[in-house]
Amino acid sequence: METILQAKDISKTYHTGSVDVYALKKCSLEFGKGEFTAIIGKSGSGKSTLLRILGSMDTSDSGNILIKGEDITHMKDKKLSAFRRRNIGFIYQDYSLFPEFTAYENIVMPILLDKKKADESKVDEILEECICVNTLKSSLSGGEQQRVAIARALITNPAVIFADEPTGNLDAGSAKTVAEMLSKASQRYDQTIIMVTHDRQMADYADRIITISDGEIK
């Protein structure tokens, strides 16, 4: 399997007042193309910190991150934001859709903004799966909003999609639908997905489960 993301000895300490929180301690991980990985651990174990650093949304104190062989660790702001736009998708617990737009508009937004050439058959397929494309964001259920957010992330063919507790605000039924959509996307589009969750049942949809405890990969 082709390696898409490689993290070597990632450490991160937060300094708040006189207290140091060792959030990540020399974490090393590799993720393959098309692999759907779940990272599980208790609240405060370092999951969100790890995900943000892997996805270049935050910096580590030491260690390196390579995405598609390119070292992003010390990439400058402008280059990094372009790299991020082209290679990284993020899915959040609160969906983060544009409220005044329809599902369809939210999904195709990244293509319009980046003047990217989209893979049209993939776009059609993704849209077809979203039953609610003409509905305004305000009328969508939480589960539907999260499916729209996933569709929006998928549409740009990112190297990696990161999801931080994507089912954290959902009831069990909607959570299952969202987990199934992620699993299906990893298979159908060979999409690399890294999902953080504290919910073991969600993690079972992934190909691989990694446990983090007190900032260390177990």
Ligand code: ADP
């Ligand atoms: P998780 O997502 O597993 O709940 P986090 O990565 O959010 O864990 O947090 C790991 C540890 O780092 C916790 O002890 C948390 O309190 C601390 N932490 C996270 N973010 C910050 C921050 N911005 N400033 C200070 N401490 C933080």
Ligand code: MG
């Ligand atoms: Mg978290």
